[in-house]
Amino acid sequence: MPTIPSMIAADYGVMGDILRERAAEAPDRPAVIMETGETVTYAQFDALADRVAAALQRDGVAPGEAVAVCALSSIPYAALFLGGLRAGVAVAPLAPSSTPEAIAGMVADSGSKLFFVDAGVAQAQKPAPVDARVVALDGSDAGETFEAWLAPEGASPAPVEIAPEHPFNIIYSSGTTGAPKGIVQSHGMRWKHVFRGDAVGYGPDAIALLSTPLYSNTTLVCFFPTLAGGGTVVLMRKFDAGGFLELAEKHRMTHAMLVPVQYRRLMAHPDFDAFDLSSTRLKFCTSAPFAPELKAQVLKRWPGGLVEYFGMTEGGGTCILMAHEHPDKLHTVGQPAPGHDIRLIDEDGVEVGPGVVGEIVGRSAGMMNGYHGQPGKTAEAAWTSPEGLAFIRTGDVGRFDAEGFLTLMDRKKDMIISGGFNxxxxxxxxxxxxxxxxxxxxxxGVPSEAWGETPVAFVALRPGAAVDAETVRAFANQRLGKTQRLADLVLLDALPRSHIGKVLKRELRDGWSAKG
Known part of the structure; x- marks a missing residue:
C-alpha cells in the first residue's frame, strides 16, 4: 500500500469520500482510539458517519447550514464531524470553557437547528438555554441521546456535491478581545491542510496522539490529515502530562500536536526520561509563543523532529520552523511555507523590508471565506497589496532576518507606547x-498620567521559590532600558490561559486596573 494514498495527490478532495476509501482499503484498522481504550475501526467509523449524515438529512439540515457541538472529545464527536461533512453540513465546534451566554450566542450566530452536548456542558448551560434541539453525545439525560437520534444501522445518506468554496466548519475565535467571531473555513482551505500531510508522513502507519480538544483548529490540522492518510488518531479528553506519556509509549505514537504550555509540563514531569518515546517521528506546536529555551530542551530530550507552525485560524499565511534542522533559529517561527506570501506592513499599511518591525500579513491558497455574518469585520481583517492582492492581517508584529526567518515581537494590540516610545x-x-x-x-501596558502607558509584569514563580515581587522587579529594571522599566510586578500562582494555552492578557490588564 502506498505511504500517501492516491486521493491525497489530487488538487481537491472531500473528507467524507476519503474516509469511505480508507474504510474500503483497511476496514479493520483502528481509526480512532480513546484514552480509555474504546476503539472504532475505519469500517465502523465510516458506517457511523453515514448514520449521522442520514440523520441530518432526515432532520432537514441542508448543505451549507451548520450544526453546533460543545463537548469534550469522543468517538461520537468525531463521527458527528465526519458525518456532517459527508452531508455538506458545516460543523461549529464550541469551547466548553466559554460562558453560558457566549455559547448560546455562538449557537444562535451559527444558525444551528441542532446542538450536540455532553453532560458537563449541559450542566454549565443551564443559565442560558439555546434555541435548538439538544442531543447528548454521551448518552446522558442532557438531551435526546445520540444513539436514539442517529439514523438506523445501515442507513446511507443521499449523495451531496461539495465544492471547494462550501463551508467546512465555523471556528469561533476565543473572544479574548471581544465577542467571538465565527471563522468560516471552506472545504478547499481544509484540504490544503490534508494535502501537506504528505510532507510530514501521515500515512497508514501514523499514530497521532491528540490531547488538545476537537473544537480547536490546533487539533483539526492534525486530526483530519491523519485520517485522510489512513492512520490512527488517539484522543485524550483532557491533557495531563503523565497520561500523555503513558499513551505515547503504549500506542507507539509517531506524531503529536501540542501547545507550548503542554510541552513545558511534559518537560517538567519527573519521570519524562523514563518513558520510551523512540517511535516519535514529528512533534508539532502552534497557537502560542514557544520559548526558544523550551524548544531546545524538547530537541535534546525527546526523539524525533520538532515543527512549529505560526499562522491563524483565519488562514492567510503560515510560517514553519523545522527546529531540528535549524537549531540556531529557535528564537524564530521559521520561514514562509511553500506558496505562502508573508509580508510586513507599517501603521500606514506600507510594506517594510527585512530587519524592520511591522504587522504580519499573509496570503495563500488557504484563506477563510470570512467571518460568519460579519462582512464589516471581514473587511477590517484584509490588507490589499500594491498589486491588488488580498492578504489577511494577523495582528502580530514581527521582523524578518536576512535569511527570511520571522521573529515574533508581540500582538499589535499588546505593544505599549510609553512617552512616545514603542x-x-x-x-x-x-x-x-x-x-x-x-x-x-x-x-x-496600563494607563499612566505621566507616560500615557507604562509596563506592569505578572509573574509565576518556580515551585519552591521564595523570592518576593520587589526583588524580581529590581532584577528586571537593572537590565532594562529607562523607557522599559516596570512600574509594578505582581506574583501569581499561574498565568490565566485560554483553552489552547494563550495567556489572557486582557484579564491581567483588567484585574490590575480594577485593583488600582
Missing amino acids: IYPSDLEAVIAAHPDVLEAAVV
Missing part, C-alpha cells in the same frame, strides 16, 4: 524570565 512586552518578558526563580512572565 515597548514590546516580549522583550521585557525575556529579561524577567532570566531570573532563576521565574517560571514565566507576562507584561501588559
